[in-house]
Amino acid sequence: MKTQFYPTMVGVLLTVSCSCLAAPIAMFDSSGTGNLRTDFTGTIGASFTTTADFSPQVGALGFFDYTGDGLATSHTVNLFQSGGPLIASAAIPAGAGGQLLGEYRYANIPAVTLQPNTSYTIAVDVAGGGGQDAFRDQNGALNWDSYYVGTQATNTRRAKWAYGTGSEPTNNGNFNACYGPVNLLSSAAPATHTLIQYEGGGTLRNNHQGTVGMVFRTGDQALWVTDLGIYDEALDGLQTAHAVGLWKDSTQIPLASATVPANTAAMLEKSFRFVPVGPALLLPNTYYVIGAQYPGGGAGDRFRDQGGQTFDLTGLDPATNTRAARWVSSTTLTIPGSQASGNACYTGPNIKTVSAPTLTLANVAQAGVATGSSQAFGSVFADANDGNRDGNFYTGGSVWHTTDPDTSAWYQVDLGRTLNLDRVQIFPRTDAVGGEATDFRLTVYKDDGTGNPGPIAWSDDFLTDGTRISRPSPWAGAIPAGVSGRFVKLERLSGSPQFLTLAEFEVYGREAPIGANLAAGKPxxxxxxxxxxxxxxxxxxxxxxxxxxxxxxxxxxxxxxxxxxxxxxxxxxxxxxxxxxxxxxxxxxxxxxxxxxxxxxxxxxxxxxxxxxxxxxxxxxxxxxxxxxxxxxxxxxxxxxxxxxxxxxxxxxxPEPASLALLGLASASLVRYARRRRRA
Known part of the structure; x- marks a missing residue:
């Protein structure tokens, strides 16, 4: 059967949205009632702590537009993990360039998932004086949306300010308040899973120079790796930077790699510091290896010896013999190949994953109803659209054959409804020579309104030079972008050969529009x-x-x-x-x-x-x-x-939707940052 790359793997949508997405949720529904001010130069905003059981996904940052008719100057809004790194930034342009929602103008950012029960600070630089945009003074009556803060106590959020610019403000204002110029928008984040849930009770070590980690096997679903991380023993920051890698087992080329920086620059979750990567695909039922490089020598950050770890089995093969600690002595990041204890890890490295959404493009002919000019030798029309590519007529039992002779041979599939179409693929009979498709026409018909073929949506002729779709080679023909229809027909243009036989006639399409092939003819x-x-x-x-x-x-x-x-x-x-x-x-x-x-x-x-x-x-x-x-x-x-x-x-x-909305966050907005790989 066809290797259709795992039928639950679809990517992500970052800043372009479709009309089906839910409306984004603002942290504040209004700017409050604080006094309007233009007399302060510095950084202002607020800190807040997320709810313990939910992770908002921020896709846009905003600035207060008091009059609603545009901003006097541009403003850069920053989002920090409190006391930690800058994790997102957006420049809201002067004038009406940012999208106005309520009282705020917003600009999109690559999606950032906020961690549960974690403190963040949102802030913006402002300049006092005439001609500047006004902001509202801190207001204790401000309405914080429970989507972000849940039932957290009001003393977990407060206004923040600083005289300096460009960094996180640390001076405290009122509790349950915010200086009014800043806001953010979110949608629900996909459920993330951290491979190592508990770091274990193994001995702490810094005497090994090399790469340590583990091998593991995925389960029946595809996963996206979104972050690579490393163990922070005391939760107070790393002493040095560490390279972390992910490999398909037995493959020396890393599938993903990243450097987790020293100190507290990386996001902390559980006992690990994580950095996001451009998503890396994990195939179902496949072995992968994670590893982190340590300098050894008895100094620096320590990892835990094998044993005692617990794992999140979401997306993993649950059998304990499918994962084991791995190590290798090396001076650079290298796939660890020496196996130690089973159901264990050197802690060490970690990864975060999300489940991959569903693939939408499919062989739609398989669900259709086939007809043709004739059927013979025990075959039926449905043999060529049953999803079975086996081309052996006598042992496979899934090859359609016309009568002999049939000099006006044709084959047609009714897809049952009008769909956007991508291509046709034909798999020939493989156990004999003769009857191959050659010199034929493919035609897509619209529905005439009564469930029968109507106007022609597209038609083209193929292999008119006498070339045949010969065993065992399959053939595919592209249908131009924008073509939709209900009926797809193959018809022989000449009477030679005098019969036609096919193992499989596949038509690929979907409900959603399909764009043009961008790669054709490009450098x-x-x-x-x-x-x-x-x-x-x-x-x-x-x-x-x-x-x-x-x-x-x-x-x-x-x-x-x-x-x-x-x-x-x-x-x-x-x-x-x-x-x-x-x-x-x-x-x-x-x-x-x-x-x-x-x-x-x-x-x-x-x-x-x-x-x-x-x-x-x-x-x-x-x-x-x-x-x-x-x-x-x-x-x-x-x-x-x-x-x-x-x-x-x-x-x-x-395909570009009819209208674009702000904050296009699909079900798995994964790419916050991407890894860099410099080539010689």
Whole structure:
């Protein structure tokens, strides 16, 4: 069956929203009734403590617009973990540039999840004098939304001020009050899970120079890793910075890595200091390794020896023999390979994860009703849209065959409703030669209003030069962006061969709109191609997976094998992305494993990463949802000593909604910061 990249993996939407999202929630519904002031120069705002059992997800920061007609000057609003790092900042522009909601003008920020039972400070610099924007003095009657503070006592929040600028204000004002110029907006955060719940009772050590951590196996669901962390023994900050890494077991290339800074600069949760990373995908039922580097020598931060840890099993294989402590002696961050105790960890490193949402693109033909020109030899129309790609007519029992002869052969699927369509994929019969699809027309029909084919939405002819979809190679044809319909039909244009047989006829689509393929024809840099192929064969918009189908090739194949063979496309600009589609070689084996990265405009900042199995001829296609993760470059690399081989990489942006709303926070807004990976 098709490797449709785990059917519960969809990405995230950061600052572009859709109309289905719930309205954002402000911390204050008004600025209160305090006196209007323009006489103070310094930093003002408020501190507050979140509720013990809920984590708001902040997506915008705001500044008070007294008259509602625009700000006199721009203002930078900052959000701090109280006594700790700056975690978010937003510049609200002068004039009416920020979006006005209630009495405040807002600007979006990459989503930041506030931790439960944790204190934060929101503040802004103001300048006194004429022509400045007014703010309201601290007000004890201010209404704090319980979404943020729950039933926390009123003495857990108070106005804050300082004469200096640019840093967290620490002077106290009234309890249950705020200086009126600041506000924030949130939506509910996805449930996060910290792998190590309790650090254990093992001996504290700082005598090992190397990387320590653990191996673990995921369960039946896909996960996104959003943060990497390290143990802070005394909860008062780290003595030195530490490199933390995440690997797919047996793969030397890190899937994600980050440096947790010294002191209290990183967010503290439980007994660990965390830094966010561009989300990294964990596949279901797969082994991964986490590790942190320690300098040893009997000084510096300490980790706990193996034993006594407890784990959050959400998303993990519950069997205790699927996780174990790991270590390696090294002077740099290295995947720890030496195994110690089972059901244990060197504490050490930690990760935070969220469950991945649902993939929306699917083979919609499988739920449809098939008809055709004829059916024979014990086959039925439904054999070609039953989801079974097995091409052996006699042993698989899932291959459709017309009568012989049938010189006007055709096959059609009624999808049952009008859908937005992406592509058609055809898998041939594999146990015999003859009857392959060649010289055919694909047509998408609208519904005529009575449940029958009506106007043509799109039609095109394929393989008119006599090339055949020959065993075992599958074939795919792209449907242009914006095409929707209910009926999809394949019809033979000539009478030769005089019969038609198909293992599977797949149509990919969904209810939501599907954008254009951004990668087609864009500039590519890659390891040199071999055997007549060029890097441009990987984004020529031709999804025919047969390497020898045409003399000029349509499959990229690197000239040499090795770890780190690469292929990278420049989309030309930064786009909020929807999904990546990777098509392997169809007539032979190809690359068995890829590292896939979405990179920012600097071609270095990693916004998303995954190590995935390469599609084989029987699987062919791989869909990786990355909805809303913005990037400009898509990079593929080999992780093993292999050739890099691909038929096509297709890249889709999130279709722009009819209207944009402030604070677009989807169900899993994960990317707060992204890791950087500098290339030579």
């Amino acid at each position: 590519v840099t890659a390891s040199p191609g071999g055997w007549g192929s060029t890097p441009e064969d990987g984004n020529d918009n031709d999804i025919n997976g047969n390497f020898y189908a045409t003399a000029d090739r349509s499959v990229y194949h690197s000239a040499v094998a090795g770890v780190g063979q690469f292929w990278q496309v420049d989309l030309g600009d930064t786009f909020p992305l929807d999904m990546l589609q990777l098509f392997g070689r169809g007539d032979a084996g190809g690359t068995s494993e890829f590292l896939i990265e979405v990179l920012a405009a600097d071609a270095s900042t990693v916004m998303f990463s995954a190590i995935v199995p390469g599609p084989s001829p029987s699987q062919f296609d791989l869909t990786i949802p990355v909805e809303g993760i913005s990037g400009r470059y898509i990079r593929l690399e080999t992780t093993q000593n292999q050739f890099l081989v691909l038929t096509e990489l297709r890249v889709f942006a999130v």
